[in-house]
Amino acid sequence: MFKHLKKRHLLQLFFFVLIGIIAVNHTLAESGGGISWLSSASLHAICPFGGVVTLYQLVTLGTFVQKIHISSVILMGLVFVLAVLFGPVFCGWVCPLGTVQEWFGKLGKKIFKKRYNHFIPKRVDKVLRWLRYVILARVLYMTAMSGYLVFADIDPYHALYNFWSSETSILSIIVLLVVLAMSLFVERPWCKYACPYGAVLSITNKISVFKIKRAETSCISCKKCDHACPMNIEISGKDVITDLSCIRCMQCTSENSCPVSDTVTIEPIQFQGGRK
């Protein structure tokens, strides 16, 4: 089981380090140094959400929002292909901000044991889950109206890799610190309640080719899948997981937490009849 877990963690670490190296190299290149054979792209240029926020301007004016380039649009497209295939795997396997939250979450688990990730009452949690869609709508509208990256001022992902830069707003650093502090109590708080890109990708939970499926016939109702889910989804009560919060981290599957083989799996599910 641990061997399988390592694969996702290794990929997360790979992207975390890769983006970190590029961010540092960008800073060095700005001051005339840096490693020439390594990408010195700005963080905005390699952020797929930049592709989302620039879409309106690209269609209406044929230009990109400030600091956004074609690379962001390409990455948006590539991540979208992945999402159509597997759902929001970008969130669970690639996004460095998600990775950092997980790392802080491990510490939180050690401190709070079983209470971890269960501090927020379900009713409140249910309402808060819609917040990221509100943020998404607001960010898209503001960016379309202004033509500049309004989200950068609060973006904790930008702060994570650019906290040393004068370009980074104090507000985004505060948001990052709050997110990291909250991660000690709640698993992936930014992903659950605030991430606008996660909101975009969440829709593919409904339409992706491959979905997580629970085989009712072999399920022993041990609820280990429920406990393993960082997004608090009640997997044991569903046949096919189409919950908008799912990040396809595969923690619930028989490869990881489910003790019965081939019971919680990811497989192609037809849109019609995919759910009982």
Add this chain to the structure above:
Amino acid sequence: MMKRIREQTILITILVIILGGIGVTMATGIWSTESTKVPVKFETGDFEGEYNPEDIRGSYTLAEIASIFEIPESILKTAFGIDESVSADSFKSKDLETLFPEDVEIGNDAMKAFVSLYKGIPYELEGLILPDAAVDIILSQPLNFDETMRNAIEATRYSNYEATMGDVSDDGNGNATTPDDNETAESVNDATDAAEQTTVHETTEDEPVINGNTTFMQALDAGLSKEEIETIIGAEMPSTAMTIKDFCVNNGLSFSTVKTALTSKIESIQ
């Protein structure tokens, strides 16, 4: 037939799609993490099909300007008093600001003007200062500028500006400087000097209110009203997300003139 997949398959697919996708778009020349350094072209008029120097950005290097506008690098260096040993691949148009005293605005706008006039394209020169060498080069070209235009070009001479400000200026260190000194001695050849001058700019000058990236929304945020902006651009304000520069370039307006008018309006409000 349902086919289950394993984590390993997902991992490989992610790597193949993301890294492979980047690789393919790089190989095909689509991938770019920087602004495209290709200026817009004139769509109508006598210069239809030619690159518009008005679209030169501060990030363009001398080598890029030389290549795009087919002007020898040596001419650009001579015009702006840049030492021959300075790399044209690394010296950016905006770096011109580091070569001249703080109170003299010779930067990207001067580069645009020089390139325009060198190519025989009229340019709005009001308020501009050009190094004497640049003026000499322009006027030595077999161009069809009328007498008025030639006088306007002549009036941009740095030495004229100095004469207006006083025959001899002080360089801040108590040393007298002449136009010749500024054109030759103050080159980026001495990297330390250039860095020091850049620091002075960064610490003593505010960022320009209006620059090539400013959108109409930012002009509104700076305190201008829609009507004031429309009066200056002489047209209805387009999408607030559009950059003012793009609007000027698309509509055949001089960005420098519009920029100056908007900036002074904002300053008067403040």
